[in-house]
Amino acid sequence: MHRMLGMSTSLIAVLLTACGEAVEPPAPPPAPPTYHRDIAPLVQEKCGSCHSEGGIAPFALGTYEEVFALRGAIKGAVKARMMPPWMPGKDCTEYLQDRSLSDEQIALISRWVDEGGAEGDPAEAPAGVSVQSGGLSRADLTLAMPTEYSPTQTPDEYRCFILDWPETAVRYVSGFRGNPGQPSIVHHVIAFLAKPDEVAAFQALDAADPNPGYSCYGGPGRPGNTVSWLGSWVPGSGGADYPAGTGIRVDPGSKIVLQVHYNLSGANAAADRTSVSVRLESSVQKVAIMQPWANPNWIEGDNMPIPAGRADVRHRFSFDLVPVLSQLTRGVFRSNEPITVYASALHMHTLGTWGRMEIERRTGGNDCMLHIPRWDFHWQGSYQFTQPKVVKAGDRIAIECHWDNSLPIAQDVRWGEGTNDEMCLGTFYMTQ
Structure with a gap:
């Protein structure tokens, strides 16, 4: 009887194979995710530009110990899509330096946390992963407000400061970053370009105000406010290079009019000396x-x-x-x-x-x-x-x-x- 059953089973297997219906053995379960193999590359690529020593984020995420200690908060933030901060919707167009995580990547991070946050073997870390590009690649020139200024108007004050442009030949600004001196009170910064024939009008505004800079609600103060922008800073921005081969022309004898919007709604006045950094080229396409x-x-x-x-x-x-x-x-x-x-x-x-x-x-x-x-x-x-x-x-x-x-x-x-x-x-x- 057992012999007949064995023959029947073999016969059925042969027939199923002949019909193309052989059952494949079940795939082994996926290996548990580990920090070095699965999580570190994501953190490095999507979070490393901010969460690094000296970055704009309040803490670094560069080691297993740092990530493991905050694993619960990281899981919650990525599932809520609060982090990494990426505001554009998926229904519009595609952008460079996209920091957003896919559904699969969010699920992987969640699984790693839920399964205990294993470290794994550093030798399993994939090669070729780097911090996602972004920010200003180099600062060829940094220009600061001539002196410190403490805002006096509550809750908002707009103040313009004239910055000297030291270059003696035509240069092109190919990247920009704002550096707020007191981020707790600086609402935004706009750097306007005053061409040589416009400088005197702005200097007159500055001279007429006894305090550092001059009041400039709405724009840099010039009638019509048609002055060109060089760049701007708002909360959350870390600066950027402009597209390759392009740049904003700045002639010798120009000035930079730096408009700083101070807001004292949530902080006390403090001495501020905001600056801007730019990347420069001698020519552009x-x-x-x-x-x-x-x-x-x-x-x-x-x-x-x-x-x-x-x-x-x-x-x-x-x-x-x-x-x-x-x-x-x-x-x-x-x-x-x-x-x-x-x-x-x-x-x-x-x-x-x-x-x-x-x-x-x-x-x-x-x-x-x-x-x-x-x-x-x-x-x-x-x-x-x-x-x-x-x-x-x-x-x-x-x-x-x-x-x-x-x-x-x-x-x-x-x-x-x-x-x-x-x-x-x-x-x-x-x-x-």
């Missing part, structure tokens, strides 16, 4: 402009109301800038010729909920440049596209912002310079 973008009527016409009690207030603006490029860039670009956009950024204040910048194509449809689905005032930045976008005459660059002003203590809000006011401001970096 394409001259660039950093272009701010907002509806002029929001700024000058009081036409951006955000009423109290409203949970979703929306404002949108779009415009075809190509026909007016010469006027807009003060002759750097020619009108009616296409531009190439490499990066974009968005700025709101504390009521912001989400925002979007896109190109309304003349041929139909919208080409997304930046979508921030969950606005966080403390994590702002400029995002460089993996593939630059060409804008032609007839295309319109659009910006849209949304705010929640529904808190019980809410008051009507409009465009303004204070932290408790609001803005809907974009910037983009472009060449022709």
Whole structure:
């Protein structure tokens, strides 16, 4: 009987094999994740630019002991997608230096924590993993405020300081980083470029104020506020190189007008000496402009109301800038010729909920440049596209912002310079 059963079983196996239905043996369970083989490469690539000794994060994550001690908090932060901080939505476009984690990577970190956080063998660490690039690659020149300044106005004060430009030949700024002297009170920094024929007007403003610098709400103080931007700093930004082969031209005899927005809502006044660092080139393939973008009527016409009690207030603006490029860039670009956009950024204040910048194509449809689905005032930045976008005459660059002003203590809000006011401001970096 046993012999017959054995023959029957063998016969069935032969028949199944002949029919292509042989059952494969079950795959072995995946090896438990370890720090050196699985987790360290992720931490190094996605977190290392901030969580390193001297980085902008409050603690380092460079060793097994450092990561293991915080494993529970790390799991919670990555599952909530609070860390690594990456604000653009997945539905827009692709960017360089994308710090976001995939669902599979988040699951791997969670599994490692849940299974005890094994260290593993350092020899199993994969080769070729490095900290993800980002930030300013080199600082060829650092310019600081001439003297320290302690803000005196509460809660907000805008102060401009004139910085000498020491270069004696034409140079091109190919990267920028802001260095707030007192991050607890510095809300944002904008570096404006004053060309040689504009310097005297700014020096007159400085001379008329007995204190260091001069008051400069809304811009650097020049009528029309058409002065070019060199770069900016906002909370969460760590500086960046501009796209390869491009740079913003600075002529000898120019000055930098540094606008610093101080806010004393959550901290006491302190002596601040903010600086900026730039990367320089002697020549570039394409001259660039950093272009701010907002509806002029929001700024000058009081036409951006955000009423109290409203949970979703929306404002949108779009415009075809190509026909007016010469006027807009003060002759750097020619009108009616296409531009190439490499990066974009968005700025709101504390009521912001989400925002979007896109190109309304003349041929139909919208080409997304930046979508921030969950606005966080403390994590702002400029995002460089993996593939630059060409804008032609007839295309319109659009910006849209949304705010929640529904808190019980809410008051009507409009465009303004204070932290408790609001803005809907974009910037983009472009060449022709």
